[in-house]
Amino acid sequence: MKKVLNRHQIATVLGISLFVTLLFSAPLSAQEAAEPAAAETETASQASDESAGDPAKGKQLFNQNCAACHALNRKMTGPALANVESRLAEEEGLGKDWLYAWIKNSPAMIASGDAYANEIYNEYNQAAMTAFPTLSNEDIDNILAYTSAPPPAPPQTTAVPTGGETGTGGGSGISNDLILGALVLVFGILVVMLFLVNSTLKRIAEASGVVIEKEKTEKRTPIWKAFAQNQFLVLVSVIFLMLVAAYYAYGWMMQVGVDQGYAPVQPIHYSHKIHAGDNKIECKYCHSSARVSKHSGIPSLNVCMNCHKSIYEYKGNPEGPSPEDLANGYTNEFYTKEIKKLYKAVGWDETNQRYTGETQPVEWVRIHNLPDFAYFNHSQHVSVAGIECQTCHGPVEEMEIMYQYSPLTMGWCINCHRETNVKVEGNEYYEKIHEELSKKYGVDQLTAAQLGGLECGKCHY
Structure with missing residues (x-):
């Protein structure tokens, strides 16, 4: 006699599956206890030791008055200013009074014959520092506090909850992964039970002498054979396919020479989104010949160096790059490397702040190109008609990579x-x-x- 599962055995299987489900769905809260307090203790330990200045206010003043010529940790038009107060005190024996006088009126310090003032003047090509008589002693203290403050720690990435965890209180929740795993387990148990029930019913039927007949399937003509035997459908289908092919062939031929959407990779990545969008640089500042010439012209690298003599790295937005930029690899380090390519092409020695004369041509790839038999004058449209650049070139202030926006047909x-x-x-x-x-x-x-x-x-x- 064949063995058949009874209801007690089925109940045992269900009991085991329920126990396993409860075991895997138990709350897990031990790993979530220590993380929130870490950031608070770290920020609390950064209390300023500088009683004479506010680094936060000093950073704002530094960016407004000093950042064009100075950086904290590298030489630019002027010397690096990190820990300048302590360095002057240790190396030259100069205090804050000397710094007050130098910052407020450096030409007077040089004319008075001050030894260290003339040393700096001669070291930096005899170019006197701009005087800042409007800065008070308190403002200078704030700037010095910023230059002596430790560099901010890099932001630590935190794991993003998967959606099922709650952030309130100290209680724990059940994650979506656990719930999904429990559902998959229950579904698997149901499938196993269906197979067991099916096999049990078959055994009962065989023991009772019940014969289960299999359904008879009729042979049908394959659909492709039936279609081939219908001459009318074949004729209509051939005519339809010929019309569709002619339509797409005509559309393809009409697009020959139309490069709408063309976005080549340039030897130096230039982001119109950053320059024209974030920094609000006018299009005709770089493409100045568009006002008076037939062509808009490619700006020379000297136009770029008007700003990038001082902007040697890209610091990005304070909130950091967007997820889309990170997915495309547009990080602060990426843009900084592109600035270094500009320095190499123009022959700029950023360490000594001078041109070396060793230049390299940049082979820019042209994007907008009209046929030779078509005449177009930029100055007639820009200066006479007053048409905005975006009318033809699209929203360039939103383009990370420049592309041909209009068909130009x-x-x-x-x-x-x-x-x-x-x-x-x-x-x-x-x-x-x-x-x-x-x-x-x-x-x-x-x-x-x-x-x-x-x-x-x-x-x-």
Whole structure:
């Protein structure tokens, strides 16, 4: 006689599974007790030992008045200022009174014949430091407190809860992983029980002499064979596929020469998002020839060095890079490496703050490129028409990598000429034409198309 599981055995299996489920879903709170207090004790231990100044206020004053020429731990236009007060006291025997006088009126200190003042003056190419008579002694104390403060500790990454843990009080919660594991275990037990019940019923049927007949399946014609035998469907399908292929072939051929979305990798990564977006640098500061020339021009590296003589590293936003930037590798270290590429190309020795003369050309990759038979003048659109750069180039202030925003096709230009009104105020030439067109045709607005902007010879010469 075949062995059949009875209800007592099934109850035993369920009891074991319930015990295992409760065992794995027990609250785990031992690891969460020590973490919250660590950050508080660390910040509490950073109380300032400088009774004469406030480092927080000093940092703000340093960034406003000193950061253009000085850094804390490296030489720039001026010397490094980390622990400058203690270094002067130990090496030169100079106190705060000397620093007060030097910062407020350095040219007077040099003219008075002060030995150390003239030593600094001669060391840094005989360029006197800018005088700051508006800074009070308290302001200077705050700056000195900032320069002598220890560097901030790097932020420690904390694990992000997976969603099931609660952050209130000292109690513990059940994580989603435990709940999911328990559900998977219960589901597995149910599957095992179904197999056991099925096998038990089959054994009972065999013992009782019950015969279970298998369903008979009819042979059906395969769908591909039925389709091939229907000539009408075959003809319609062939015509449909030919029309679809012609449509996509025509669309592909019409895109030849249209580079919308083209975003090449440049030899030096330049972020329009940081320069034009975060720092609000005007487009025509770098592309100055767009005001007076046919071409917008590629800015020379000397334009970059106007700022990057002092900006030698990227510190980013105070709250840190966004998750999207981290996913793409756009960290502070990445941008700082790109600045070093600029120094190498222009031949800048950042240690000695001078040009070496050893330059390397930067092979920029052109993005916007019109056909040779198409004429376009930047100054006519920028200076005369007053069109913003974003009209054609898109929201460049949001672009991390510059790409071609508009299709730059003939139809796109013609639509712009048809829809753009010419600014006639203050221009006697346009005002006279507008007056004559209004009398003859009743024109309310004067567009570029009405001025001949659709004539072939305007753009194709």
